[in-house]
Structure formats: C-alpha cells, structure tokens
Amino acid sequence: MSTMLTVRELSLADIPLIADYWSDSSEEHLLNMGVELNKMPERSQFIEMLTKQYELPIEQKSSYCTIWEDDGKPIGHCNTNPTTFGEEAFMHLHLWNAADRKSGAGTALVRLSLQLFFENLRLKRIFSQPYALNDAPNRTLEKAGFNFIKEYTTIPGSLSFEQPAKLWEMSIDRFKQL
Numbered sequence: 001m002s003t004m005l006t007v008r009e010l011s012l013a014d015i016p017l018i019a020d021y022w023s024d025s026s027e028e029h030l031l032n033m034g035v036e037l038n039k040m041p042e043r044s045q046f047i048e049m050l051t052k053q054y055e056l057p058i059e060q061k062s063s064y065c066t067i068w069e070d071d072g073k074p075i076g077h078c079n080t081n082p083t084t085f086g087e088e089a090f091m092h093l094h095l096w097n098a099a100d101r102k103s104g105a106g107t108a109l110v111r112l113s114l115q116l117f118f119e120n121l122r123l124k125r126i127f128s129q130p131y132a133l134n135d136a137p138n139r140t141l142e143k144a145g146f147n148f149i150k151e152y153t154t155i156p157g158s159l160s161f162e163q164p165a166k167l168w169e170m171s172i173d174r175f176k177q178l
C-alpha cells in the first residue's frame with residue numbers, strides 16, 4: 001500500500017470491478033458484513049443495477065458511488081444508499097482485497113469520500129450502520145470522526161439479514177471541524 005490515496009466518482013469502467021468484488025466474495029466475508037446469502041444478486045444483476053444508477057442524474061440517484069484508488073489503481077468503493085439529495089444518505093465502505101485492509105487506508109479514504117458526498121450531494125448529514133459484530137467498519141467510522149448514535153436491531157440494507165447494527169453520524173458541521 002503506497003500513500004498515494006485518492007478518491008473519484010465512479011466511471012463505467014469500474015462497474016465490472018465492483019460486480020467482481022461482490023460475486024467473488026466468500027460466504028464468510030459476506031456473513032461477516034451481515035449479508036443474507038439468499039438475497040445476493042447475480043453478477044449480471046449487479047452490473048444492471050450499478051449501470052442504472054450511474055446513468056441517473058445525481059439528484060435522482062439512490063446510490064452515488066466513489067472509487068478508492070492507490071497510485072491511480074482502483075482498490076475499493078464507497079457509496080451512499082439510500083440517498084436523499086440535499087438532505088442525508090447512508091454510506092457503505094469496501095476495500096476489495098484483504099491485503100489493502102488494516103493499514104490506515106480505509107480511514108483516510110472515508111474522509112476523502114465524505115468530501116465528495118457532502119459537496120456533490122449537498123448533504124446535511126451522512127449515516128453509516130455496519131453490522132455491530134463487524135469491527136473493521138465500526139472502528140474505521142469512529143477513527144474517521146463519526147459520532148456514535150446507538151446500537152439497535154434492524155435490517156440495515158437491501159442485502160442484509162436482521163442484525164444488531166451500530167448507527168454512526170457525520171454532520172456537515174462536524175465534518176468542517178475535522
């Protein structure tokens with residue numbers, strides 16, 4: 001992992017990479033993230049959903065996606081979903097390869113994605129609610145400056161099983177003070 005970490009908006013060429021990440025993920029990795037295995041779409045369905053969102057005007061996207069890069073090479077993605085333009089959104093974070101995790105990149109890249117989300121989606125606040133038993137995103141959100149709101153039982157995403165989730169919030173005012 002180098003220190004040349006950058007973030008940019010999704011391009012069409014990134015869509016197969018995200019679809020590969022999901023369809024190549026082991027059951028263990030998916031369960032660790034709170035994914036209900038029988039809700040997992042096929043790779044072709046990921047391509048279709050991502051392309052549809054890519055083509056929508058930004059004000060109408062339910063998912064707005066940023067790509068994380070190291071030395072110009074895509075290594076992960078961070079998207080909002082659902083998204084209410086001008087108001088609030090829920091954020092998701094993924095480094096695609098285990099070798100890139102646990103060395104500080106996620107924390108730095110989340111901060112860079114937040115900048116794009118607040119600016120481009122004109123948001124007032126951003127939430128994230130990982131599976132409570134998945135330490136990596138919960139500790140990363142804390143380190144990136146998110147405020148812990150509560151732990152509760154919910155179905156946090158369209159692919160999730162019911163689970164204890166930790167709800168974190170970053171307001172625009174808090175972000176400006178970081």
Ligand SMILES: CC(C)(COP(=O)(O)OP(=O)(O)OC[C@H]1O[C@@H](n2cnc3c(N)ncnc32)[C@H](O)[C@@H]1OP(=O)(O)O)[C@@H](O)C(=O)NCCC(=O)NCCS
Pocket residue numbers: 032033092093094095096100101102103104105106107108129130131134135136137139140143
């Ligand atoms: C979540 C993710 C993007 C975080 O990125 P990262 O580069 O691994 O995180 P960082 O190296 O910046 O670490 C941030 C903090 O989390 C901790 N952390 C990271 N991975 C961890 C793990 N597997 N277990 C426990 N703590 C972990 C780090 O130790 C650090 O805390 P510390 O400095 O207090 O020790 C990355 O781990 C990932 O993609 N994981 C798999 C996908 C996933 O679970 N996504 C969340 C779906 S909701």
